[in-house]
Amino acid sequence: MPELGPLLLGIDLGSSGVKATLVSPERGIVASTSRPVALFSDHAGWAEADPAEWWGAACEVIGELLATSGADKSDVGALAVSGMVPAVVLCDDRGVPLRRAILQNDARATAEIRELQGALAHLDLLRLTGSVLSQQSVSPTVLWLARREPESWSRTASVQGSYDWLARQFGAEAHVEQNWALESGLYDLELRPLDDVVAATGVVWPALLPVRRPGSVVGEVSVAAAEASGLAAGTTIVVGGADHVLSAYGAGLVKSGDALIKLGGAGDILAVSKQVFLDRRLYLDAHPVPGSWLPNGCMATSGSVLRWEQHLLADASLEELDAAAREATPGALLSLPYFLGEKTPLHDPDLRGIIAGLHLGTTKGDLHRSFLEGIAYGFKAHVDVFAEGGLVLGDVRVTNGGSRSRLWREILADVLQRDLISIINHPGASYGAAVIAGIGTGLVDDWSYVTGALERGEVISPNPENVSLYEERYQQFLQLGQVTAVISHSLARSTS
Numbered sequence: 001m002p003e004l005g006p007l008l009l010g011i012d013l014g015s016s017g018v019k020a021t022l023v024s025p026e027r028g029i030v031a032s033t034s035r036p037v038a039l040f041s042d043h044a045g046w047a048e049a050d051p052a053e054w055w056g057a058a059c060e061v062i063g064e065l066l067a068t069s070g071a072d073k074s075d076v077g078a079l080a081v082s083g084m085v086p087a088v089v090l091c092d093d094r095g096v097p098l099r100r101a102i103l104q105n106d107a108r109a110t111a112e113i114r115e116l117q118g119a120l121a122h123l124d125l126l127r128l129t130g131s132v133l134s135q136q137s138v139s140p141t142v143l144w145l146a147r148r149e150p151e152s153w154s155r156t157a158s159v160q161g162s163y164d165w166l167a168r169q170f171g172a173e174a175h176v177e178q179n180w181a182l183e184s185g186l187y188d189l190e191l192r193p194l195d196d197v198v199a200a201t202g203v204v205w206p207a208l209l210p211v212r213r214p215g216s217v218v219g220e221v222s223v224a225a226a227e228a229s230g231l232a233a234g235t236t237i238v239v240g241g242a243d244h245v246l247s248a249y250g251a252g253l254v255k256s257g258d259a260l261i262k263l264g265g266a267g268d269i270l271a272v273s274k275q276v277f278l279d280r281r282l283y284l285d286a287h288p289v290p291g292s293w294l295p296n297g298c299m300a301t302s303g304s305v306l307r308w309e310q311h312l313l314a315d316a317s318l319e320e321l322d323a324a325a326r327e328a329t330p331g332a333l334l335s336l337p338y339f340l341g342e343k344t345p346l347h348d349p350d351l352r353g354i355i356a357g358l359h360l361g362t363t364k365g366d367l368h369r370s371f372l373e374g375i376a377y378g379f380k381a382h383v384d385v386f387a388e389g390g391l392v393l394g395d396v397r398v399t400n401g402g403s404r405s406r407l408w409r410e411i412l413a414d415v416l417q418r419d420l421i422s423i424i425n426h427p428g429a430s431y432g433a434a435v436i437a438g439i440g441t442g443l444v445d446d447w448s449y450v451t452g453a454l455e456r457g458e459v460i461s462p463n464p465e466n467v468s469l470y471e472e473r474y475q476q477f478l479q480l481g482q483v484t485a486v487i488s489h490s491l492a493r494s495t496s
Contacts, residue, residue, distance in 0.1 A: 005072075010240065011058055011061070011430055013243070015304075016037065019427065019430045022071065046106055047102070050100050051101050058166060058169075066230055077236065082246045082432065083240075085161055087101050089101045089160045089165045104183075115143070116201065131280075136343060139197050139200070146203040160209065161176055163240055167219075170219075170231075175218055177242070178212070220235060249288050250454070251450075256394075257392050257393050259271040259272075264401060266343075267299035267302030277293055281344060281346075282345065283298065288447065295386070295391065299378045301338070303401055306318060306371060324363065330469055332362075334473060334476055335370040338354070342378075348485070351481075351488045354488070376415040377473070381478070383418075413461060416462075419459050
């Protein structure tokens with residue numbers, strides 16, 4: 001068997017699974033695999049995961065990758081980790097989690113958000129951090145924990161993100177990555193801690209961890225981690241980054257205007273900007289390439305709505321639902337996909353899902369199509385924000401599980417009135433993390449390595465017959481959101 005090394009390992013922690021990819025700098029992707037993990041939602045709006053399950057799944061996927069590729073552990077030259085952001089992991093002084101991780105789409109801290117918005121009204125958080133205080137911010141979640149779980153909070157020695165914690169499990173120094181820092185709202189755009197935000201919670205915090213940028217070397221795989229994972233002790237650990245950022249980078253987003261739509265459990269849209277792009281309706285992340293930025297949005301639900309739909313409809317397959325939706329009339333129903341509240345561009349965790357236009361002749365195809373359309377309208381709202389800020393989009397790519405649905409891609413092209421480029425077999429953020437592991441160790445010599453590295457699929461263009469209808473429905477989507485918000489708020493607060 002020919003020698004495989006050196007190889008680069010990227011691991012991605014998602015809300016529904018852990019994925020890992022091995023990359024050869026010369027030959028590209030060698031192998032990729034994943035393991036499911038559980039999402040816990042014990043109460044409406046809650047979203048949690050067990051870090052111990054992340055670690056177990058990570059060790060399993062590493063073992064499978066080495067076995068299926070024929071690689072030896074000594075072939076792996078470096079690893080980097082990606083994951084959801086900004087998840088919250090409370091750790092004791094040994095780095096052991098004190099409770100389940102609270103994920104980025106968790107919507108429990110609504111009262112704390114409102115309280116801290118008032119307490120921090122004197123600060124221009126948008127200009128300081130790139131985002132406003134919202135469901136995405138860490139300080140309201142910490143305040144909720146300190147009040148309701150004081151025993152865990154009193155033992156907390158550090159607060160980390162999902163992927164930073166996993167890197168620490170492998171042997172990295174305790175740190176947070178730059179985009180966890182920015183999206184947490186605890187650090188400014190220069191990555192300096194914001195003492196005023198911490199003080200506004202009125203609770204005692206442990207010291208905020210140092211911030212590290214993607215590509216920085218932060219340690220080596222420990223002997224204990226090597227025994228558990230099958231990697232070689234001493235393997236270099238490199239800072240990875242936020243999953244949506246590294247997925248976008250891996251898809252080839254390097255030049256200004258490059259954009260990506262991710263149809264995962266949540267719905268992400270990102271675009272490259274060479275200037276700091278500030279808009280309170282969006283988030284702002286640092287692109288891994290120094291000097292570039294990624295203004296972006298994340299809708300709380302996307303594919304997760306479809307999984308809920310499947311459960312209600314006797315576990316119907318997505319292929320079956322797509323076939324029924326293709327026969328349905330476009331725009332027959334109008335859905336607001338706010339089943340976990342909404343993050344960008346509305347920042348309203350108390351919104352709830354709505355399906356308008358139901359009648360006794362409504363079919364499951366009508367229902368399914370309305371979900372695909374409603375999520376597409378949510379993406380269009382983000383594209384409008386980019387345009388208002390003067391960011392001109394160029395190539396628009398689409399990835400993740402939902403992109404396997406040709407119908408969904410067609411609907412997106414019609415709603416956005418833009419050509420969509422499919423990226424074939426994109427492993428997602430695990431691929432971007434693997435490339436960055438190479439950047440950090442010199443095994444990959446340039447950030448532009450990803451440009452054109454993944455296979456492009458068909459380009460789907462808008463159907464002129466649907467464009468005007470969907471523009472009308474989009475305006476109605478915005479109106480429906482406005483007129484139902486008060487009722488959604490009332491229902492949400494009466495059941496919280």
